[in-house]
Amino acid sequence: MKMLKKNDLILVGIILLLCIGFFAYRKMTEAPGSRVEVMMNGKLYDTLTLQEDTVYTVKGDNGSYNTFKITDGVVDxxxxxxxxxxxxxxxxxxxxxxxxxxxxxxxILEVVGAEEGEVDIIAN
Ligand SMILES: [Zn+2]
Structure with missing residues (x-):
């Protein structure tokens, strides 16, 4: 009985480790974007890297503006x-x-990843 309980614990431990590994893997393959493209009137206005925290203002023609910030790779x-x-x-x-x-x-703010070029190479 004692031995069986110990084996159960080991099994639970292995399952837990597998779960953690699975979620860590999922997290890595979620492919976070690496740049944000700023579009205005259908044209590319600017491109910023997500690696640097910053606050940026897009200024339109008749005094319109949009201010967004980049923090820890998140555009808001x-x-x-x-x-x-x-x-x-x-x-x-x-x-x-x-x-x-x-x-x-x-x-329009769109997150784009640098890995897209690599995908093209694989496709060819
Ligand atoms: Zn708006």
Whole structure:
């Protein structure tokens, strides 16, 4: 009986380790983006790296603006001149191809990953 309990504990320990390993692996393969592309009126306005924390303001023609910050690789809109403030209320983004859209100001923030080039090479 005593031996069996000890083996059970070892088994539970192994299962726990496997679970932790699985989640760690999932976390790594989630492919966080490495840059954010700022689009305005359908044109590329600027590209910023997610590796540096910063606060950036996109200025539109008739005095419109969108201010977003990058913290720990997460892009989050913190202020905007648009009336609906939908973009400000949106949660921060950091995964590949996630976007924050401000329709009134025609501003789009999209996270893009540097690994996309590598995918192309594999496809060829
Ligand atoms: Zn907006």
């Amino acid at each position: 809109m913190i202020d905007a001149s648009c009336p609906d403030k939908l973009c400000v209320n949106q949660a921060g983004i950091h995964h590949n191809h996630e976007t924050i859209v401000c329709l009134p100001n025609k501003v």
